[in-house]
Amino acid sequence: MEFLNFLNQEPFRFLLAFGVVLFLTLNLAAILVMGERKVAGYIQLRYGPNRVGPRGLLQPLADIIKLFTKENISPGKADLWIFLGAPIAMFIPVAAVWLVIPFAPGAVVADINVAILFFVAVTSIGALGVIMAGYGSRSNFSLLGALRGAAQMISYEVPLILSLLGVVMLTGSLSLVDVVNAQGGGFWNWYVVLQFPMFIVFYISALAETKRVPFDLPEGESEIVGGYMIEYSGMTWGLIQAAEFAGMGLMSGISVTLFLGGWQPPLEFLDLGQFNWVWFGIKTALIMFTFQWIRWSLPRLRMDQLMDLGWKVMVPLTLVWLVITAAAMLVF
Amino acid sequence: MTIVFGFLAGMMLISALGVVLSRNVVHSALFMSGSFFAVAGFFVMLSAPALAAFQLLIYVGAVTVVILFGIMFTQQPQVRSFSTIVNKQVWAGLAVALGVGGFLSYILATEDWGATEAGQGTRDVAAFGEYLLGVGPGSEIFAMLFQLVAILLFVAVIAAIVISRRKDTDVESASDVREVGE
CATH class of the missing domain: 1.20.5 (Single alpha-helices involved in coiled-coils or other helix-helix interfaces)
Incomplete structure (x- = not known):
């Protein structure tokens, strides 16, 4: 294996890891779509997709083949560059943030010292993609969906960022690797214990940022028939879907990294060394399942309820908890 | 390093020209976000990743989005003609641009930068x-x-x-x- 050592050197290591992460993101999206349909099926007492392959497990493959062979239609009056650029502008930020998440000890593509800031900054670009999609389609429903989406994403960015600050204060670092290392030695050391209100706020904001039920007003099938993605078809639509589902996986991964110990095992004797990514995977999958569980259990909020929850409940709550955290750090 | 600098500078100049010359005000706003991206790239090259992240968060994620939001709420995006873009203020604008550019070049040339190089600062x-x-x-x-x-x-x-x-x-x-x- 000597000849493979060059892969550990800088440009090659980064390119290889980047390819792996991109592969992971796209596949995660495809598999989550199937997971979503399966979970929906079992929650509604039916089987979900069960025709393609054993127990319907090859459904993602069939979906992808269908999407790739479908024609890409764009409206005649669409602003073509913006229309086609929007899915890319939605997908790239989601894929880029995966680069800073530590999967196992030492297994992180880019260990930058401002990883949390990078996550916040890059996810905020996602709103641009939503607006581009809504404007580029030149359709009233699309524009309405985009306006709702942008308003929602800007509003919930505030509690999202504020809820991270408690963890940053406790760790004293903006690096996700440091955050995970600080949570070692058993599940009682995870930040979810000390920062439980912040975890709840982060979780709800993550639901809103990924535009999932109960915050799916930008999509709103029953009122604006799909929002900013009405006019998309084929692989452009597929890319938007991939961005949404990968974003859901990403938010789960980030909340696991920040609050649930990342790759740290729940008890110390369960340490798997380099294979600790199994723990990261299990925890992330559990959070993703709760996202889907909520989707098939709750109704959609109204716009004013959405704004009330964001600005009148979650922002004050995070501010109060920040002060409490600071005071506790000063005393202990 | 030089290639990256050239790429970023080109991206920035093209985006900036796009902001000014684009006939559609939404296109202008999107070009502006491209220009902000290039500035963030420069900050990364200067070993200031935190500043780059703030640049993305504030300018691309907030300012551009709010501008687009305002455009969509207040007016139908309409196509401007080139005669309104290149209007009588072109000479005044040129004078201001040359003045600012000359001032910055003067500082760049006269200041003693010591051994400072791109990518050498503290992170x-x-x-x-x-x-x-x-x-x-x-x-x-x-x-x-x-x-x-x-x-x-x-x-x-x-x-x-x-x-x-x-x-x-x-x-x-x-x-x-x-x-x-x-």
Whole structure:
């Protein structure tokens, strides 16, 4: 294996890891779509997709083949560059943030010292993609969906960022690797214990940022028939879907990294060394399942309820908890 | 390094020209986000990843989005003709651009930069924060400016709430009248 050592050197290591992460993101999206349909099926007492392959497990493959062979239609009056650029502008930020998440000890593509800031900054670009999609389609429903989406994403960015600050204060670092290392030695050391209100706020904001039920007003099938993605078809639509589902996986991964110990095992004797990514995977999958569980259990909020929850409940709550955290750090 | 610099500079110039020359105001706003991206790239090259992240967060994620939001709420995006873009202020604009460019070039040429090179600075967030706020050795004027800007923003937010609330009371009184009428 000597000849493979060059892969550990800088440009090659980064390119290889980047390819792996991109592969992971796209596949995660495809598999989550199937997971979503399966979970929906079992929650509604039916089987979900069960025709393609054993127990319907090859459904993602069939979906992808269908999407790739479908024609890409764009409206005649669409602003073509913006229309086609929007899915890319939605997908790239989601894929880029995966680069800073530590999967196992030492297994992180880019260990930058401002990883949390990078996550916040890059996810905020996602709103641009939503607006581009809504404007580029030149359709009233699309524009309405985009306006709702942008308003929602800007509003919930505030509690999202504020809820991270408690963890940053406790760790004293903006690096996700440091955050995970600080949570070692058993599940009682995870930040979810000390920062439980912040975890709840982060979780709800993550639901809103990924535009999932109960915050799916930008999509709103029953009122604006799909929002900013009405006019998309084929692989452009597929890319938007991939961005949404990968974003859901990403938010789960980030909340696991920040609050649930990342790759740290729940008890110390369960340490798997380099294979600790199994723990990261299990925890992330559990959070993703709760996202889907909520989707098939709750109704959609109204716009004013959405704004009330964001600005009148979650922002004050995070501010109060920040002060409490600071005071506790000063005393202990 | 040179290739990356060339790419970023080209991206920035093309985006900036796009902002000015684009005939559609939404395209202008999107070109502006491209220009902001290039600035963030320069910050990364200068070993200031924190500043680059703030650039993305504030300018691309907030300013551009709010501008687009405002455009969509207030007006139908319309196509401008080139004669309104290249209007009579072209010479004044050129003079201002040349003046600012000349001033920056003068500083760049006359200042002694020592052994500073791109990518050689410290990536420490703590040091960056201290420089930004001006604490530690040196004057604390930047910390003062931060406080002033914070107060300014606070006043602006309250003013915005006051302005938008006035409509609310109008609506409420109107509905009161209707209830009385019924």
